[in-house]
Amino acid sequence: MKPRPLPESLLDRALPLDALPETFAEAARAVGCEVLTSNAPASTLASLLAPFTRIARLDLGAPLPCPPFDLEVCVVRATLAIAASGSILLDGDDLAPMTAPFVIALVHPKAILPTLRDALSARRNAALPRSRLIVTGPSKTADIEGLLVTGVHGPKRLSILLAD
Numbered sequence: 001m002k003p004r005p006l007p008e009s010l011l012d013r014a015l016p017l018d019a020l021p022e023t024f025a026e027a028a029r030a031v032g033c034e035v036l037t038s039n040a041p042a043s044t045l046a047s048l049l050a051p052f053t054r055i056a057r058l059d060l061g062a063p064l065p066c067p068p069f070d071l072e073v074c075v076v077r078a079t080l081a082i083a084a085s086g087s088i089l090l091d092g093d094d095l096a097p098m099t100a101p102f103v104i105a106l107v108h109p110k111a112i113l114p115t116l117r118d119a120l121s122a123r124r125n126a127a128l129p130r131s132r133l134i135v136t137g138p139s140k141t142a143d144i145e146g147l148l149v150t151g152v153h154g155p156k157r158l159s160i161l162l163a164d
Helices: 017-030 041-049 116-122
Strands: 034-037 055-057 073-077 080-082 087-092 102-107 131-135 157-162
Touching: 017 034, 017 157, 041 073, 041 102, 041 157, 080 116, 087 102
Parallel strands: 034 157, 055 073, 073 102, 102 157
Antiparallel strands: 080 087, 087 131
16 A cells, blocks of 8 residues: 655744744644743742642652652643644653643743754754653543543643743
């Protein structure tokens, strides 16, 4: 069987630099993320975390309050973000808390790059972390009987806070 041609590659989409935050937010919403922008990121983050008690703050290097699978929410700082796909790139020594049902990713607008190729090129000379993830939306699978299930292999809810 002859392979069918691929649609326009996310690796090669040309995106204007001034439109990267808006393009990223649009693409992230399209894959099921909640995208928030804030002039007061600390208070926005505090309001998101208010209902929870078992919180991992990987963005601050805080110790885990409980085993990873008992967490309610995990806060991470994205190393980079990819505008073309709405993905975030996470580097860390232990990303096990990404199994929390709710993940909040902090993204600096200047960390948004146009394409996957740009993101991988930007990290080419960086020391390899123990863990590197590219996350595109909440976890989803349709492995069992073709039924789409959210949150099986990772977060059921992924919020992205775009802030300086």
